[in-house]
Amino acid sequence: MTNHIKQLNSLSQYKMQLTDLLDLCIKSGASLGFKTDVDKQQLTTYWEEINTQLQNRMFLGYFINNTLVGCVHYTRCQKQNGLHRAEIEKLLVHPQYQRLGIASALMHSIEREATKQSIELLVLDTQTGDKSEYFYQKIKYTKSGEIPHFVSDNNGVFFGTSYYFKILLPTSQINKTPCDVASLIT
Incomplete structure (x- = not known):
């Protein structure tokens, strides 16, 4: 079994795999901007739109035996005053492959790529109380706050959204001195 992470500069050949992956993650309860009754064509359209915006995105796919099982972008x-930051979107791991370190590997890889592009701040949001909150805290993202009543499910039940950030080491400090990024925050 060969596992690898690859930067995707086009999503065209992976569009159906990404659609199925997103659909499975939504149906397993992940809050990803869509309700569980979403039509697959809407998900395909989402990936087609993302594909047209890749010049402003970094997109990584996680492959096992040439099958896309995870992604993040x-x-x-x-x-002009925010070129040092980026927003993490759609960290997805196929439900069958969760809890194997794939999400961590994707996040560490995207952080390395961000640093190479002089991005020093990553931000993201996730549903308050979701298992993903524990994951982001475990990989050293800091919760900056939450907004209640932010998203709703198929039944009209509302949930809050939590916001997280991580300050990355500037390129000039990589491999020079081991330190905790939290110590850079004053």
Whole structure:
């Protein structure tokens, strides 16, 4: 079994795998911007739109034996005063392959790629109380707050959204001195 992470510069050949992956994650309870009754065509359209925006994104796929089982991407801020930051979007791992370290590997890889692009701040959001909150805290993301009543499910039940960030080491400090990024925050 061969496992590898690959940067995807086009999603065209992976569109159906990404659609199925997103659909499975949504149906397993992940809050990913869609309700569980979403039509697969809407998910395919989502990936087609993302594919047209890859010039402002870093997109990584996790493959096992050439099958896409996970992905993550970020969108770099386009504001002149925000070029140092990016927003993590759609960290997905096929339910059958969860809890095997794939999400951690994807996040560590995207953080390395961000640092190479002089991105020093990553931000993300997730449903408050979801298992993903524990995951992000475990990989050293800091919760900055939450907004209640932010998203709803198929039954009209509302949930809050929590916001997280991580300050990355500037490229100039990588491999020079081991330190905890939290110590850089003053």
